[in-house]
Amino acid sequence: MTDWSPDIARLAAFDDAEWARVERVYVGRLLAYIARRVPDAEAREDVVQEVFLGAVRGIARFDAVFTFEQYLFGICRNRTIDHLRRRAVHGVGVGEGKDEHSTDADEVRLEDVESNAPSPSRVVRANDLAQHGRLLLAEVLRDWVQETWAAGEFKRLMVVEALFRGGWRNRDTWDRFDLRDETAVAGIKFRALKRMRALAAERDPSGVLADAWGADDTAPAVAVDVADVWTRARVSCPARHWLARSMAGTLATEPDGGPAGFVGFHVDEVGCEVCQANRDDLARQDEAALEPLLANVRASTLGFLRSRTLP
Numbered sequence: 001m002t003d004w005s006p007d008i009a010r011l012a013a014f015d016d017a018e019w020a021r022v023e024r025v026y027v028g029r030l031l032a033y034i035a036r037r038v039p040d041a042e043a044r045e046d047v048v049q050e051v052f053l054g055a056v057r058g059i060a061r062f063d064a065v066f067t068f069e070q071y072l073f074g075i076c077r078n079r080t081i082d083h084l085r086r087r088a089v090h091g092v093g094v095g096e097g098k099d100e101h102s103t104d105a106d107e108v109r110l111e112d113v114e115s116n117a118p119s120p121s122r123v124v125r126a127n128d129l130a131q132h133g134r135l136l137l138a139e140v141l142r143d144w145v146q147e148t149w150a151a152g153e154f155k156r157l158m159v160v161e162a163l164f165r166g167g168w169r170n171r172d173t174w175d176r177f178d179l180r181d182e183t184a185v186a187g188i189k190f191r192a193l194k195r196m197r198a199l200a201a202e203r204d205p206s207g208v209l210a211d212a213w214g215a216d217d218t219a220p221a222v223a224v225d226v227a228d229v230w231t232r233a234r235v236s237c238p239a240r241h242w243l244a245r246s247m248a249g250t251l252a253t254e255p256d257g258g259p260a261g262f263v264g265f266h267v268d269e270v271g272c273e274v275c276q277a278n279r280d281d282l283a284r285q286d287e288a289a290l291e292p293l294l295a296n297v298r299a300s301t302l303g304f305l306r307s308r309t310l311p
């Protein structure tokens with residue numbers, strides 16, 4: 001099972017066949033994401049349809065620092081939040097104790113998700129680091145993840161993931177990983193940043209990335225853009241076939257937890273929503289059940305594409 005991603009130029013040219021393929025590949029995982037948050041099955045399908053329409057409408061503004069899947073899930077997250085807000089405003093759940101409670105739980109989860117969105121000041125900073133720089137930064141971080149994975153340093157990978165992706169505090173990270181003390185956490189972070197800086201210098205001799213790390217090795221804010229790109233570009237998300245193998249129980253658990261440990265940590269403890277949705281989608285027993293939804297999505301996307309491509 002390979003991880004397919006579409007040709008953005010074809011999508012931007014409103015290529016119907018490419019959009020049809022996108023719908024078929026991604027419909028199940030989007031539905032899985034929404035199903036964790038929206039209790040009403042019919043409403044879920046409406047949200048899926050809105051997501052694909054939003055994706056077609058917005059494709060001209062696609063930002064190459066993201067994967068296409070990330071782009072799609074960004075829209076999906078926003079449409080899901082919109083839906084739950086509308087539902088809350090209309091007072092659904094009043095007088096239904098249990099339902100109301102589960103709605104609250106969903107809202108809390110979604111607010112948590114939203115708090116990962118960049119604050120205005122972070123957006124300004126991210127804009128300062130030009131598009132080219134952010135792409136390079138994402139590549140550097142992917143290099144670091146891959147070499148750390150290849151070296152079997154899974155504990156180190158999880159610690160840095162906890163700090164950058166999860167926003168964990170040093171104390172909690174130390175607790176979780178049985179490290180000597182909190183200084184050990186800071187040490188791992190320090191060495192990771194140092195190595196990332198070296199990788200950046202190799203890839204980018206011009207120094208475009210220098211600002212991302214800060215001038216000073218010890219500056220506490222050194223990883224702001226690093227953490228932001230780490231999360232938004234999904235540099236540590238295992239490919240879908242790793243998720244499948246993790247579900248089948250065929251991943252190694254050594255050394256230091258091995259790939260099995262990292263994948264479980266990433267999906268369940270850091271709570272990567274996109275990987276959770278992919279895992280739910282992989283666990284789906286009945287593929288044929290998606291066909292009616294896919295037909296509706298196709299009809300609504302085609303309606304939009306025709307309105308844009310006919311004279």
Ligand SMILES: [Zn+2]
Nearest residue numbers: 237238272275
């Ligand atoms: Zn992930």
